[in-house]
Structures are given as structure tokens and as C-alpha cells.
Amino acid sequence: MNMSKIVRSAANLLFPFILVFGFYIVLHGHLTPGGGFQGGAVIATGFVLMFVAYSYDFITGRIGAESLHTTETIGLVLFIVTALVAIVFGVTFFTNWMLDVGPVLNNPVAFGPNPGDLNTAGFIPVMNLAVGIEVLGALSVIVLYMLSGTKEEI
Numbered sequence: 846m847n848m849s850k851i852v853r854s855a856a857n858l859l860f861p862f863i864l865v866f867g868f869y870i871v872l873h874g875h876l877t878p879g880g881g882f883q884g885g886a887v888i889a890t891g892f893v894l895m896f897v898a899y900s901y902d903f904i905t906g907r908i909g910a911e912s913l914h915t916t917e918t919i920g921l922v923l924f925i926v927t928a929l930v931a932i933v934f935g936v937t938f939f940t941n942w943m944l945d946v947g948p949v950l951n952n953p954v955a956f957g958p959n960p961g962d963l964n965t966a967g968f969i970p971v972m973n974l975a976v977g978i979e980v981l982g983a984l985s986v987i988v989l990y991m992l993s994g995t996k997e998e999i
Contacts, residue, residue, distance in 0.1 A: 848897065848899070852989075853899065856895055857898075859894060860891050863887065863894065864950075867884045867886075867888030868888065868977075870887055871884030871887060871977035872884075872970065873963070875966040875970055877961075880924065880973045881972065881973035881974065884980075885976060885979065888980075889980065889981050889985050889988070892981070893901060893985070896976060896988055901992050901995055902947070903991070904989070904992075908973075910989055910990070914982065916979075916981060916985075917986065920975050920976065920977070920982060923974070923978065924976065927993060928972075932950065941966075941967040942968065943965070943967040944967040949964070950967055953965070
């Protein structure tokens with residue numbers, strides 16, 4: 846059952862803002878409170894808002910459970926591969942190898958309050974992104990399965 850047109854319009858209006866805020870939390874997780882889990886939960890909240898505003902059949906027609914499972918898997922694989930690449934560079938598993946390799950994400954952190962330089966922390970921002978993707982997929986799948994009990998039976 847669809848919600849009213851007002852609820853659907855409000856959900857359509859709020860959805861992009863929720864996504865932007867969630868990705869902001871994910872990408873700034875190494876500088877401010879937050880990170881992958883918190884940002885992924887905020888992004889999943891945007892998807893939950895859309896799940897509630899529209900019918901189960903409409904949502905599964907556009908976003909299937911398989912695509913959400915794939916999103917979860919991509920996050921997990923990115924997390925594990927980033928941790929395993931350290932072994933290729935001859936250091937132990939889960940060592941922050943990006944601090945020593947290349948010009949990306951390896952600026953030294955300023956003493957005191959951080960001026961907002963995102964090019965710091967090595968592979969921690971990559972891990973935050975991986976966790977955010979995984980949490981988005983996992984929480985969305987959970988809510989989608991919970992909503993499967995609301996579909997209309999014929």
C-alpha cells in the first residue's frame with residue numbers, strides 16, 4: 846500500500862539530502878565523530894524512508910534484495926582486500942600501508958584542530974567507505990525483509 850502523495854513527495858525531497866549527509870559522515874569519519882557505520886546507517890535511513898513511502902512491490906521492482914546483497918558484498922570485499930594489500934607490500938595484515946605509498950591519503954595530520962584536510966589517515970577513509978557501503982546494504986536488506994510481511998496477499 847502506498848502512502849499519501851504528501852508523504853511520497855516529502856520522501857522524494859528528503860532522500861537526496863539524507864544521502865549527501867550520510868556520505869559526508871562517511872568521508873569525514875577520520876576527522877570528526879562518525880565514520881563508516883554511522884554514515885552507512887544514515888544512508889540506510891534514506892532508503893528506509895523510501896521503503897516506507899512506497900509499496901513493497903514498487904520498491905522491489907526498482908531495488909531488489911539481490912542488489913542490496915551485492916552492495917553488502919562489495920563493501921565486505923573492499924574492506925578485506927584493502928586489509929590484505931598490506932601483505933603485498935611486505936607488512937603485516939591490516940597495516941596502514943597507504944601512509945607510505947603514493948601521494949594520496951598520506952598527508953601528515955596537523956597538530957591541534959584539524960583544518961579539514963581529507964587527504965590524511967592512509968587507508969582509514971577507504972575502510973570507512975567500505976564499512977559504510979556494507980552497513981547500507983545490510984540494514985537495507987534487514988528492513989526490506991521486515992517489510993516483506995506487509996505485501997498484499999491475493
